[in-house]
Amino acid sequence: MPTPSYAAGVRLLPNAVTVLALCSGLSAVYFALGGRFELSVAAVGAAALCDALDGRLARLLDASTRIGAELDSLADLVSFGVAPALVLYIWALEGNRFGWVMALVFAVCMMLRLARFNTLIDVEDEYPFSQEFFVGVPAPAAALSAGIPLFLTLHFGPGFWWSSPVVVGLWALVIAGLMVSRLPTLSFKTVRVPPRYIAPLLVLVGLAAAVLITVPFLGLAIGAAVYLVLIPYTVHRHRWLARHPEAWHVPGRERRAVARAARSARRLGLRSPMRHRVAGRASAMARAVRRFGDDPSGALQRTRRVDGRAPGAVPQPRGRLRLGLRRARRR
Template sequence: MHDGSHDELDLDERDEESDEPPRRPRRKGIYILPNLFTLAGLFGGFYAIVMAMNGRYDQAAIGVFCAMVLDSLDGRVARMTNTQSAFGEQMDSLSDMVSFGAAPALIVYEWALRGLGKLGWIAAFVYCSGAALRLARFNTNIGVVDKRFFQGLPSPAAAALVTGFIWLMDDSGFKEAGAIEWLSWTAFGFTLYAGLTMVTNVPFYSFKDVSFKRTVPFIVIVAIALFIAVVNLHPPLVLFSLFVCYGLSGYVVYAWRKTKGKPVTVFSTSTHEPDEEGLHR
């Protein structure tokens, strides 16, 4: 005969199980190594703002350049150590907005644009908003853009154009540009150029296909040593000249490809293999 005692035991076990608190989802940890580089880059941008507020524009420019170096390292470190994460991507974007968006805009406004009145702060805002739009577009288009090229001038290079000019002029003895009309308007032009070029579709080479794991000829190491020596001759002039050339290179490539009838946009023909398909019309 069927006995109801088994049913009662089953009910008791279910009641006991139902009394147990639900298990919490396991918290995801944060990879410390790449985020240390990101935080250090954020500190570089914050340091630059503080130095500009104290009139130390040369130190402000150096802070931005240091943030650029650290920004180029955090992603590579994450990939090399297999520590990529969604948190790291968001942290990197927020850090870039401070270091390469807000900081250069505030520095150039304090150094040269304040005396231009409304035009001055409008130029600074165009640069700051251009950096924000550039970063947002980069994050949303990351899966469909050819990785060999940036869509528009990358924000670190735009920051180098603006702060590099300030660093060079400060090193030449122009500590306060607000009282010098031609210098204020030159800074105005650089700020607008950098801000607007960030939101264009002009392709700028990204150097992401350069692999540090491959062997290179001995002459490459010699060339790197010579480059370091040249930079040390006069860092403000050499670095600013390099970024001026890079800031113009996208338009040169665009015009050359246009005249040759070659593809000019950075969108891939396939969303599955964007870095293999290359550019298309």
């Protein structure tokens, strides 16, 4: 049995990693004030690494707490919202009359994105596959994407367009808009790698590490660009899953077979199961039964006589009778 002091130390570890992420983000601003922007990039990267570790440590050690969740959101706001905005402002936007406004917009959008993320935690998912996607670009990816002009400048030197204050400011606004958008983006938390792909994936990880060691800033720019290019594919995948309920509870590696079957059905001219139409018709029938009933006492016929119908006229069936349903016999 672990002692109470040991248990308290274990529960403190994820929060300590979160505090390190916050310190790394603030250190990025400190290095930018000294003109050492390469160290600013490294500090934000260290914050992203700590952000990826603290949540997993909390789940692994069963040390998830409410204060830990709040600290994580505050650390993300500082490390990936305030720090990148200030770094970009110090680097390229300080001489522009609208530079500070663009930096503020980026930080505010990061705050709104994190607030929405926290509120969606307790909301029931609309689809069973919603955990495979984020709503909008997540905080670490947004900070990485906003730094693409800085990465290109650190690798190639000042360019005729990527280091321009106007381009840097507009690019920051674009990333801010992607943060608060409703676009589905890929979440790597639920990715499961089949055993046969483990070896090629390890080779790719080694290649990525070699690129980051050899040409780190160019590698970061390529990684951020690849992530942004994948957004249209992610949107298409989300819409496809929403239209194919038969693939909701199928593992990801088996969804290709479902997609091939759907394409084959379209080529043969077959219609997909009309689940939504059937469900809608059933709901309409249920509402009609609840609203009209089957008029067991004959009040409907008496009402129609009062309305001026002929006494011998046959009333139109309503409720269950119109729908072709029989009333259950009473015992």
